Amino acid sequence: MIKMRLIRLLKGSGKYILYQVLWQWISLIAQIIIAINITQLIDNAFYNKISDSNIIKVIITVITGVFIRVLCDRFYTDASFHAGANVKRILRNQIYEKVLRLGPAYREQVHTSEIVQMAGEGVEQLEVYFSRYLSQFFYSLLAPLTLFIVVMRISMKSAVILLIAVPLIPIVIMLVMLVAKRLLSSYFDIYYGLGDSFLEKLHGMTTLKIYRADKAAADDMDRESEQFRKITMKVLMMQLNSTSVMDIVAYGGAAVGIISALAQFYRGEISLFGMLMILFLAAEFFLPMRILGSFFHIGINGMKASDHIFAFIDLPEQKRGDKKIVDNNINISLENLSFSYEPTKEILKGINMNIPLKSFVSLVGVSGSGKSTIAGILMGRNPHYSGSLKINDDEHSELTSESIMKNFTMVGHSSWIFAGTVRENLLMGNPNASVSEMNDALQKVNLLDFINSQEGLDTKLTSNAGNLSGGQKQRLSLARALLHNTPVYIFDEATSNVDAGSEEIIMNVIHELAKEKTIILISHRLANVVKSDNIFMLKDGNIVESGVHSELMANKSAYENLFTEQMNLENFSKRREAMG
Secondary structure, three states, X not given: OOOHHHHHHOHHHHHHHHHHHHXXXXXXXXXXXXXXXXXXXXXXXXXXXXXXHHHHHHHHHHHHHXXXXXXXXXXXXXXXXXXXXXXXXXHHHHHHHHHHHHHHHHHHOOOHHHHHHHHHHHHHHHHHHHHHHHHHHHHHHHHHHHHHHHHHOXXXXXXXXHHHHOOHHHHHHHHHHXXXXXXXXXXXXXXXHHHHHHHHHHHOHHHHHHOOOHHHHHHHHHHHHHHHHHHHHHHHHXXXXXXXXXXXXXXXXXXXXXXXXXXXXXXXXXXXHHXXXXXXXHHHXXXXXXXXXXXXXXXXHHHHHXXXXXXXHOOOOOOOOOEOOOOOOOOEEEEEEEEEEEOOEEEEEEEEEEEOOOOEEEEEOOOOXXXXXXXXXXOOOOOOOEEEEXXXXXXXXXXXXXXXXXXXXXXXXXXXXXXXXXXXXXXHHOOOOOHHHHHHHXXXXXXXXXXXXXXXXXXXXXXXXXXXXXXXXXXHHHHHHHHXXXXXXXXXXXXXXXXXXXXXXXXXXXXXXXXXXXXXXXXXXXXXXXXOOEEEEEEOOEEXXXXXXXXXXXXXXXXXXXXXXXXXXXHXXXXXXXXX
């Protein structure tokens, strides 16, 4: 169970595996020397040739040998630790770098939960594989050969019997692997599926509670967990049965070797010293391979984990160019742009749009009209578009993801706030931001006084800012975006699900920002887009109207109908509030 691609990928761990084998082998040599001295002492005692000097010599040798074995065990443990740590570092870097190369569209090909499980449990499986299994594999080949050389000097017949019996253990392992391979494939499929289901229900717990669907979700989790329990018990049963079979083979082989030595001693073919040496060393022939057998399930788990990791690493990446945006004066042009999530479901249909430098452009329309899809294409999340999307004179697909992220900032309605401090979250927008710059950004979003009333920039935040209100969280996201300071800002429903006061603050910041940046605003509330330089009304993936607010209202068409309808609803709500 050796995968050469894995070995090549983790070259840095090779030396630690070599160290592990070396320390185990030196420990074996010390064990052989101890056995020779003790056996010689017994032989001398049996024939009345023992002396005080012999006893002292044996005691010193045994103590020295035990000390060497203890040191070797310590060095083996250290090498094992370094091998495992090196593996985790390299593999997690590989996974992280792959996610970066896949870009914002990675979720089209793999679930986030699967990446989390690969980087967590999957890498842990391979840590054990490298820190224990591989070194034991090579040592289990070296140890029997070393012992064979020692025993053959006493009895070639016993040495051959013991050496021939050793391969019976890997044969048993291979037979078990044939059964385990399919079983473990099902095990990992169920395991990853359970993790994905758990994360989905955890993220949607509030929604499940609101609609009282939490009981049904819990029942689903119970069924999936029971399925996982059953497959886990099958794996454990397979491992237990294989361990029992390997014990029978190992101890049976040692017994055959010992019986052979006793028979030869009885016939006078070997001395008492030789018989005792074989007696002491017979088990050592099988012990390394037996330990390897106990690790075989780790080897299989490691192989399956590596299969998932390599399948992820081999995922096709966006075929982007290597061009960079060198001019901060960015003009955006969409010509006959179309996009489909599925071949039969076209979301955008020949969109033509021009977004000049430092313009304030708004995309409006009912849900599902394609507004957020355009934002996703601009940010590189929806790369498989047709038609043309040019940033200045370069096609969007010819630009690197890093260049896009450096020049475009997107603020959505659910921008994530990380557990930590306000300072740490703001520094994600600009790692070099000074305290005054961070305070200025907080001041612009009317959040500075509140933050200062807590612990200032060191105010603790729970995951996704659960200890802030929805409006405060969104304004903190906006402050972080301001620190990013890019030429283009995309606001995708950035004011949805916030209170009226926060909405007003956010829109004021957007209007100020529009004086010096290119702004693309996506809003379901048309009152927010009135001051736009150009408004594009989308319907069913098409632009049905475009122009400034006054022109669209004069058209008496789709935009005017939607705007009037919203205003009537808002006025009606205000009248009801005024009436109590």
